[in-house]
Amino acid sequence: MSFAWVVPPILKSPPAFPGGTAASRDASRTVCFFDGACPGNQFAQKGPMKAAFVIGEKESVRNVPDLRTPDGPMRSNNIAEYHGLIFLLRHLRDLDRDRGSKGAYLICGDSQLVIRQMRGEYRVRTPHLVPLHEEASRLSSGLDVDFRAVPRTQNRAGLLLE
8 A cells, every 4th residue: 555645835834923833834734743752662761751742833732641550650652642643633722712713723643543543544442542542532532623744854743753
């Protein structure tokens, strides 16, 4: 199966709008980015998992705790990615509440799995990801969001984790 990235020009250099937010070409959606990283793997913990998001000039990086499961703590890039998305969605919810109106958002990430699960293109089969997906779905259901996969090199949140 061959697949090529199709990225709108706006993601390469998003224009600034009042308030410092980046917007899509037609100015209808604020472009946001999320990412997560897990140094090492769940068995060779070399540092804390981290998650990041970017909305215009607003950048946030947070540590992500190990996921507690009946089999013990778990760490993975997918867990960190979902946390990045959840942190972003919570921030967008708070922005809408503080503003008193709903914004429209284009949420970009380099995790094909998370993006496709959020679009409903993939089912969530991994048991430990189910509650994270449910939380992200619950948060996104109250927002006007579209999800788009972007290459790692164009994910502004990913640059914060390097």
